[in-house]
Amino acid sequence: MKKTPVQSLVARPSFRFYAQTLLTLTATWLIASSSVTADDGLDRIRLRGTLVWGADQEGGGPFVYPSPDDPSQLVGFEVELAQLIAEHLGVKPEFSQGQWDKLPDLLDRGDIDLVLNGYEWTPNRAQRYGVSIPYYVFELQLLGRTADDSLTSWDDLLKPVDGRKRKVSVLGGSAAQDYVEKLAGDSVEIALFEGATDAMEATELGLSGIDANVQDLPIWVFYSDGFSQLRPIGPPTGRGFYVVMTRKADRDLLKAVNESLFKALQDGRLRKIFTKYRIWNETQATRGLETDADGGFIGGDADSPADGNGTKESGEEATASYQPSGGWEVIRQRGGLLVRSAGMTVLLSITAMPIAVFIGLLIALARLYGPWYLGKPAAVYVELVRGTPLVLQLYLIYFLVPKLLAILFPGMELTINAFAAAVMGLAINYSAYEAEIYRGGIRSIPRGQMEAAISLGMSRSLALRRIIIPQATRLVLPPMTNDFIALFKDTAVCSVITVVELSKQYYIQARSAGAIVELGLLTALLYLAMSYPLSVMTNRLEKNLSQERRG
Amino acid sequence: MIELTNIVKRYHQQEVLRGVSLRVADGEVCVLLGPSGGGKSTLLRTINGLESFDSGSIRVSDIVLNPEPGPQRDLALFEIRKRVGMVFQQFNLFPHRSVLENVTEAPIHVLKQSRDAAVLNARRILARVGMGDKENARPGSLSGGQQQRVAIARTLAMNPEAILFDEPTSALDPRTTAEIISVMTDLAASGQRMIVVTHAMSFARTVAHQVHILHAGRIAESGPPEQIFENPQEPITREFLSEAAKA
Numbered sequence: 001m002k003k004t005p006v007q008s009l010v011a012r013p014s015f016r017f018y019a020q021t022l023l024t025l026t027a028t029w030l031i032a033s034s035s036v037t038a039d040d041g042l043d044r045i046r047l048r049g050t051l052v053w054g055a056d057q058e059g060g061g062p063f064v065y066p067s068p069d070d071p072s073q074l075v076g077f078e079v080e081l082a083q084l085i086a087e088h089l090g091v092k093p094e095f096s097q098g099q100w101d102k103l104p105d106l107l108d109r110g111d112i113d114l115v116l117n118g119y120e121w122t123p124n125r126a127q128r129y130g131v132s133i134p135y136y137v138f139e140l141q142l143l144g145r146t147a148d149d150s151l152t153s154w155d156d157l158l159k160p161v162d163g164r165k166r167k168v169s170v171l172g173g174s175a176a177q178d179y180v181e182k183l184a185g186d187s188v189e190i191a192l193f194e195g196a197t198d199a200m201e202a203t204e205l206g207l208s209g210i211d212a213n214v215q216d217l218p219i220w221v222f223y224s225d226g227f228s229q230l231r232p233i234g235p236p237t238g239r240g241f242y243v244v245m246t247r248k249a250d251r252d253l254l255k256a257v258n259e260s261l262f263k264a265l266q267d268g269r270l271r272k273i274f275t276k277y278r279i280w281n282e283t284q285a286t287r288g289l290e291t292d293a294d295g296g297f298i299g300g301d302a303d304s305p306a307d308g309n310g311t312k313e314s315g316e317e318a319t320a321s322y323q324p325s326g327g328w329e330v331i332r333q334r335g336g337l338l339v340r341s342a343g344m345t346v347l348l349s350i351t352a353m354p355i356a357v358f359i360g361l362l363i364a365l366a367r368l369y370g371p372w373y374l375g376k377p378a379a380v381y382v383e384l385v386r387g388t389p390l391v392l393q394l395y396l397i398y399f400l401v402p403k404l405l406a407i408l409f410p411g412m413e414l415t416i417n418a419f420a421a422a423v424m425g426l427a428i429n430y431s432a433y434e435a436e437i438y439r440g441g442i443r444s445i446p447r448g449q450m451e452a453a454i455s456l457g458m459s460r461s462l463a464l465r466r467i468i469i470p471q472a473t474r475l476v477l478p479p480m481t482n483d484f485i486a487l488f489k490d491t492a493v494c495s496v497i498t499v500v501e502l503s504k505q506y507y508i509q510a511r512s513a514g515a516i517v518e519l520g521l522l523t524a525l526l527y528l529a530m531s532y533p534l535s536v537m538t539n540r541l542e543k544n545l546s547q548e549r550r551g
Numbered sequence: 552m553i554e555l556t557n558i559v560k561r562y563h564q565q566e567v568l569r570g571v572s573l574r575v576a577d578g579e580v581c582v583l584l585g586p587s588g589g590g591k592s593t594l595l596r597t598i599n600g601l602e603s604f605d606s607g608s609i610r611v612s613d614i615v616l617n618p619e620p621g622p623q624r625d626l627a628l629f630e631i632r633k634r635v636g637m638v639f640q641q642f643n644l645f646p647h648r649s650v651l652e653n654v655t656e657a658p659i660h661v662l663k664q665s666r667d668a669a670v671l672n673a674r675r676i677l678a679r680v681g682m683g684d685k686e687n688a689r690p691g692s693l694s695g696g697q698q699q700r701v702a703i704a705r706t707l708a709m710n711p712e713a714i715l716f717d718e719p720t721s722a723l724d725p726r727t728t729a730e731i732i733s734v735m736t737d738l739a740a741s742g743q744r745m746i747v748v749t750h751a752m753s754f755a756r757t758v759a760h761q762v763h764i765l766h767a768g769r770i771a772e773s774g775p776p777e778q779i780f781e782n783p784q785e786p787i788t789r790e791f792l793s794e795a796a797k798a
Contacts, residue, residue, distance in 0.1 A: 446643075451637075451643065453645075454601075455599055467656075
C-alpha cells in the first residue's frame with residue numbers, strides 16, 4: 001500500500017496561504033501612494049506643475065459645466081478663473097471633480113489645492129480655511145411664476161395665502177437658504193433642493209405647492225432663457241462674496257491667489273470673463289477696483305443694469321449662455337459621455353463584487369468553523385456593516401483611512417484614491433450580505449458530506465475547498481447574482497467620494513443641457529442593459545439548480 | 552490489527568459506551584449486532600474519529616488514538632483515515648462530481664497519486680463493483696444500490712487496511728440489499744478486513760468471523776457466528792435474536 005508521509009499535509013500551500021496572499025495583494029492595490037501634504041503649498045504646486053482645483057460640474061452654469069458644443073470639455077467662468085490663477089502661478093490648471101458640499105473635505109484630504117466653486121465667505125469658513133478676496137460679489141434674486149399675480153414683492157412672500165404659508169425652494173446649504181431662514185423665520189416653508197436648476201424647475205411647475213425660488217443672481221441670469229414661466233421679483237438683495245478657499249497652512253498660495261485676482265480685477269480681465277457669462281453688473285463695477293490704461297478709476301457703469309438681466313457690455317458681446325437642448329440632438333451630443341460613465345459603473349461593480357464574495361466567504365467560514373476569537377468578531381462585522389448605510393461607509397473609508405494611515409505609518413504619505421475607496425466600500429458593504437448567503441449555503445450542505453470527506457483522509461480545509469464550498473457556491477449563485485444587480489445600482493452612491501459614474505454623469509449632463517427626460521431614459525436604458533443579462537442568468541441558474549435537485 | 556480497549560463515551564451525563572473492548576485481526580470480518588440505541592454506530596464512528604470518546608484507546612496497526620484532543624490526536628486520525636475507509640447508510644457521495652471523480656478525489660488529493668494512475672485504478676474498481684459503465688454519471692441520477700456500490704468503490708480506491716460499514720443496506724430495498732451484500736461478501740472473500748454494523752442477519756451468519764452483540768453500551772456476547780446464532784449463551788443475545796426473527 002502506498003503511504004503518504006505526514007509532512008505532505010503541512011508542506012502543501014494551504015487554503016489559508018492562498019487567502020493570505022490574495023488579501024495582501026488586494027491591500028497593496030487599494031492603498032496607492034499619491035498626494036503629499038508638505039507645508040508650503042506654493043512650492044509643491046510649482047514642483048508638480050499643476051494647480052488642482054476642485055468643483056462640482058453638477059452645479060452647472062455659469063460656474064463649471066460641460067460645454068454645449070463639446071460636452072467632454074468644461075466651460076464656465078470658474079474654469080477661466082482657474083486658468084487665470086494658474087497662469088499667474090506659472091502652472092497648468094487641473095480640474096478635479098467632487099461633490100459640492102464635500103469640496104472642503106477634499107481640501108483637508110490634500111486631494112486638491114483650491115476650492116473654486118461659488119463658495120461664499122462665512123465666518124466659519126474664514127476660520128477653518130484660507131479664504132481669498134472675493135472674485136465675485138453675488139446677490140440673491142427672488143423668483144416667482146409669471147402667471148402668479150399674488151406674489152410681487154418680498155413682503156408678499158411673508159404673507160400666508162388662504163391661511164397657508166408660502167413655500168420657497170432653495171439650494172440646500174446655500175446662502176439663499178440662510179438668507180430666507182433669517183429673513184422669514186417661521187413665516188414661510190422652505191423646500192431644499194440639491195440642484196439650483198431643479199429648484200427653479202420645481203418652482204416653474206409649481207410642484208408640491210412651491211410658490212417661489214430664491215437663487216444666486218448669476219445662476220438666474222445664466223438660466224433665465226430656459227425658464228420662460230419664471231420672473232424676477234424685486235431687486236437683487238442679500239449681498240455675499242464668492243471666495244477661493246485654500247488650506248489654512250498654504251499662506252503663500254493664498255497670497256498668490258489674491259495677487260492674481262487683484263491684478264485681473266484691475267486690468268479688466270475679470271470683467272471680460274464675467275461679461276462673457278453675462279454676469280458682470282453694477283455691483284461688480286462699484287467695487288471700484290478696475291482702472292483704465294493710465295491707472296485711473298473707472299466708476300460705476302451706467303450700461304450695466306443692476307438686475308443683471310440681459311447685461312450687455314459696450315463692445316463686449318456676451319458669448320456664453322444657457323442653451324437648452326433636447327431630443328435626438330442631446331442624445332447624440334451627450335450619449336457618448338453617459339456610455340463612457342456606464343463603463344465606470346461596470347468597472348466598479350465587477351471589481352467590487354468578487355472581493356465582496358471572497359471576504360463574505362472568509363467571514364462565513366470564520367463564523368461556521370473558526371474558533372471564537374474569529375467567529376465572534378466576524379459576527380460583529382456582519383451586524384456592523386449591515387446596520388450602517390453604504391454612503392456613510394464610503395465617506396468614512398475615503399476620509400478616515402488616510403488619517404489612520406498617517407497615524408499608523410507616519411511619514412509614509414499613504415492615501416487611498418477615490419476608485420479604490422469606492423471599490424473597498426462597496427466590497428465591504430456587500431461582503432456582509434454575501435457572508436450571510438454563504439453561511440446559509442454551507443449550512444444547508446448535509447453533514448454527511450463533511451463526514452465522507454474527512455473519512456477519506458481529507459483535512460477539514462481540503463474538504464471545505466473541494467467538497468463543501470463548491471456545493472455551497474452552486475446553491476448561493478442565484479441569490480448572489482441577484483445581489484450583483486443591486487450592487488450595480490448602488491455604485492451610484494460613489495459620487496459622494498468624487499467618482500463620476502453613470503448616475504452622476506446623468507445629473508451633470510441633464511442639468512447642464514436641461515434634458516432630464518431624454519438623458520434620463522438613456523440612463524435607465526443603460527442600467528437595464530447592464531442588469532438584464534444578470535437577471536436572465538439568475539433565472540437560468542435557479543432553473544438548472546432545481547432540475548439538478550429533482551434529478 | 553484493530554484493537555479497541557475499554558472505550559467509554561459519555562453524551563451529556565449519559566454513558567453511551569461503557570468500556571468496550573474488541574479486537575479485529577488481519578483479514579477478519581467483524582459484525583456488530585444489537586438493538587437500536589445499543590451504541591453500534593457510535594462505536595464504529597469512534598474508530599475514525601467521527602465521534603470522540605472520553606477514555607480508553609484505539610490502536611490501528613502501529614497508530615494509537617487517545618481521547619485527549621490536540622495535534623497528536625489529529626495526526627493519528629489523519630493516518631487512520633487514510634488506512635481505514637467508511638461506507639455510510641446514506642452513501643454520502645459528492646453530488647457535484649461524476650462517479651469517476653468521486654472515486655479518484657481522495658487518491659489524487661490525499662494520497663497524491665497521479666491523475667492517470669488514479670483514473671486507471673478507479674476504472675478497475677468500478678468494474679469490480681459492477682459500475683464500470685456509469686463512470687460519467689452524476690450520483691443524483693443513480694439508484695440507491697448503485698450509489699452504494701460507488702461509495703464502496705470510493706473507499707476501495709484508497710486501498711484501505713479495513714473498511715467500516717455503518718448500516719450499509721438500511722436505506723435500501725430487499726433486492727438492492729442483496730446486491731450490496733453480495734458485493735461485500737466478495738470483498739470479504741478476497742481477504743478485505745471489515746467491521747460491519749448491520750441488521751442483515753444472513754450476512755453476519757455466513758460471512759462474519761466474529762460477531763459482537765452490543766447492548767446498552769456494552770458487549771453482551773462475542774463469538775463466531777455458529778456460537779452466537781446456534782448456541783447463544785446470554786439472555787440478551789437470545790432476546791435480540793428472537794426479536795430480529797420476528798421483524
